Amino acid sequence: MEAIVEGSKYECLLFDLDDTLYPLSAGINLACRKNIQDYMLHHLQIEEGQIAEMCLELYKEYGTTMAGLKALGYEFDNDEFHANVHGTLPYDNLRLDPVLRALLLSIPHRKIIFTNSDKAHAEEVLRRLGLQDCFEGIICFDSLNPPALPCNSPYKPLSPTSDELSADLKESDGSTPKSPILCKPSIEAMEAAIRIANVDPDKTIFFDDSIRNIASGKAAGLHTVIVGRPTLVPGADHALESIHNIKEALPEIWDGQDWSESDGVLASTAAEAAVVA
Ligand SMILES: [Mg+2]
DSSP, X not given: OXXXXXXXXXXXXXXXXXXXXXXXXXXXXXXXXXXXXXXXXXXXXXXXXXXXXXXXXXXXXXXXXXXXXXXXXXXXXXXXXHHHHHTTOOGGGOOOOHHHHHHHHHOOSEEEEEOSSOHHHHHHHHHHXXXXXXXXXXXXXXXXXXXXXXXXXXXXXXXXXXXXXXXXXXXXXXXXXXXXXXXXXXXXHXXXXXXXXXXXXXXXXXXXXXXHHHHHHHHXXXXXXXXXXXXXXXTOSEEESSGGGHHHHOGXXXXXXXXXXXXXXXXXXXXXXXXHO
């Protein structure tokens, strides 16, 4: 099924996980944000009144709040953070998705997950969706930030005490402190994923629900698909309201594929996909 299709425009599909392979309405994102804020309050002793804004600012500046906290110099164990943030997520909200499964298994190219989350969370989500055997691998926090690399930030902890958190993110020379964590949307993370997956970006399609990840993916030379929106965003080549609409929006993915075996499965799931979408 995943043999290279001769003359095909594409060779590999990179998929974000959260809010891309399942909808935002599942509530995982919201619960995750609450858990991060609880961790900031109880483990990092950050003043409660500052947490919501700080969380958002760091997320916007660094791609993940965790990467931003490390940039500010907060020291904590990565695994402990992930266990706290993902340990109580409402995974029961995620249901098996046989429609998506049939679509993915019919795609005659390599398929890889590319997520900022840790491996344990990624595996749990894929298991709940029934998609764990649809991908050849998972590029995740653990792949981008292997434990062998130094985890301690060289930066002194900043203690934001004013409402001007964005000002606190600036060094004395006006620059923003770098995070030791590699994650989307940094171009370095995109390039690392391309290297780890060993793909030609010009023959790779990147699916993500994040506008800035899509812009960065495009800058790294990938074909890009924004998921969860009906219209294009800057840097996106295609827009999918739901991941279930892949075939309608990008039929060329299946170019050269013999449909005699998979047509029946996909036809029977099309009506369901329309409802889910
Ligand atoms: Mg996402």
